[in-house]
Amino acid sequence: DQVQQYRDKMISSIQQDYRLENALRRELANIKTGKASGFECWLQSKVDDRYRIAGAEALIRWRHDNELIRPDHFIPVAERLGLIIPIGEWMLRQVAPVIKATGLPIAWNVSPKQFLHEQFADTVLTVMREYNAPLSLLFIEITENLLLHDHDKVRAIMHQLNSKGVNFSLDDFGTGYSNLRRLQLLPVSELKIDREFVQNAFESHRDRNLLDSMILMARHMRLSIVAEGVETQLQADYLRDSGVDLLQGFHFHKPSPIPDWLQTLDN
Ligand code: C2E
Ligand code: CA
Ligand code: CA
Ligand code: CA
Numbered sequence: 102d103q104v105q106q107y108r109d110k111m112i113s114s115i116q117q118d119y120r121l122e123n124a125l126r127r128e129l130a131n132i133k134t135g136k137a138s139g140f141e142c143w144l145q146s147k148v149d150d151r152y153r154i155a156g157a158e159a160l161i162r163w164r165h166d167n168e169l170i171r172p173d174h175f176i177p178v179a180e181r182l183g184l185i186i187p188i189g190e191w192m193l194r195q196v197a198p199v200i201k202a203t204g205l206p207i208a209w210n211v212s213p214k215q216f217l218h219e220q221f222a223d224t225v226l227t228v229m230r231e232y233n234a235p236l237s238l239l240f241i242e243i244t245e246n247l248l249l250h251d252h253d254k255v256r257a258i259m260h261q262l263n264s265k266g267v268n269f270s271l272d273d274f275g276t277g278y279s280n281l282r283r284l285q286l287l288p289v290s291e292l293k294i295d296r297e298f299v300q301n302a303f304e305s306h307r308d309r310n311l312l313d314s315m316i317l318m319a320r321h322m323r324l325s326i327v328a329e330g331v332e333t334q335l336q337a338d339y340l341r342d343s344g345v346d347l348l349q350g351f352h353f354h355k356p357s358p359i360p361d362w363l364q365t366l367d368n
Pocket of ligand 4: 273295296
C-alpha cells in the first residue's frame with residue numbers, strides 16, 4: 102500500500118545518505134593523509150564585455166564509483182556533517198595556486214557553515230600566504246542566507262578579510278531574502294544574478310523588466326554585476342548592452358578540470 106511504499110522510499114533514501122556519508126568520510130581521510138581523493142576542482146570562465154576570459158569560478162566535483170557526482174547532491178550532506186570545512190579548505194588549496202599562476206581573479210564558493218566557523222578568516226589568510234597568492238584576486242561567493250545569521254559577526258569577518266584585499270560576491274542574488282539596507286553595510290563588491298532570472302527574462306516581458314531592475318539597482322549600488330547561466334548569444338548581447346560587467350554560462354565555457362581550463366587560457 103501507499104504507506105508501505107512511502108516507508109520503503111524513506112528507508113532507501115536514508116540508506117543512500119548513510120552510504121554517501123561514509124564515502125565522504127573516507128575521502129576526507131584520504132585528503133588528510135595526503136592520498137589522492139575523488140574530489141576535483143573544476144573552473145568555469147567568466148568573460149568581460151569583449152567576451153574575453155576575465156577570471157573563473159571554482160566548482161567542486163566528486164568522482165565516486167566511476168561517477169561524477171554534482172555538488173548539489175553531496176554539499177548538503179557535507180554541510181550537515183561539518184565535513185564542508187575541510188572540503189572547503191581543500192578547494193581553496195586548489196584555487197590559490199591558480200590565482201598565483203594566472204594572475205586572474207578566481208571565485209571560491211563558501212557555505213554559511215564554513216563562513217561562520219571560528220577559524221574561517223585565519224584559514225583563508227594562511228592558505229593564500231602559503232601559495233603566495235594575492236588576496237585581491239580572491240572572490241569569496243556567499244549567498245543571501247548567510248546574511249540571515251548573526252549579522253554583526255558576519256560583518257566583522259567580512260571587514261577583516263576585505264581590509265586585507267579579499268573581495269566578496271553575493272551569489273544567487275534575488276532567489277532568497279535580501280535586505281538591501283543591510284547589504285549596503287557589507288563590503289560586497291559584486292552581485293551575481295541567478296541564472297533563473299537570466300533565462301526567464303527571455304521568456305516573458307514581466308521577467309525582462311525584473312532583470313532590468315536588478316541590473317539597474319546593482320549599478321546604483323555601484324556593484325559589479327555578473328550574470329550566470331548565459332546560454333545564448335542573444336542573452337549575452339542583451340546583458341552586455343545592459344551594463345552587466347561579466348558573463349558566465351555554457352554559451353561561453355562549461356566548467357572544466359583545472360588543467361583543461363589552463364589550456365583554454367593559452368589558446
Ligand atoms: P552556483 O554557485 O550557483 O554555481 C553555478 C552552477 O550553475 C554550477 O553548477 C554551474 O555548473 C552551473 N552553470 C553554469 N553555467 C550554466 C549555464 O549556462 N546553464 C546551466 N543550466 N547551468 C550553468 P554546479 O557546478 O553543479 O554547482 C551547483 C552548486 O553547488 C553551486 O551553485 C554552489 O552553490 C555549490 N557548489 C559548487 N562548488 C562548491 C564548493 O566548492 N563549495 C560550496 N560550498 N558549494 C559549492
Ligand atoms: Ca557560485
Ligand atoms: Ca550562482
Ligand atoms: Ca545557483
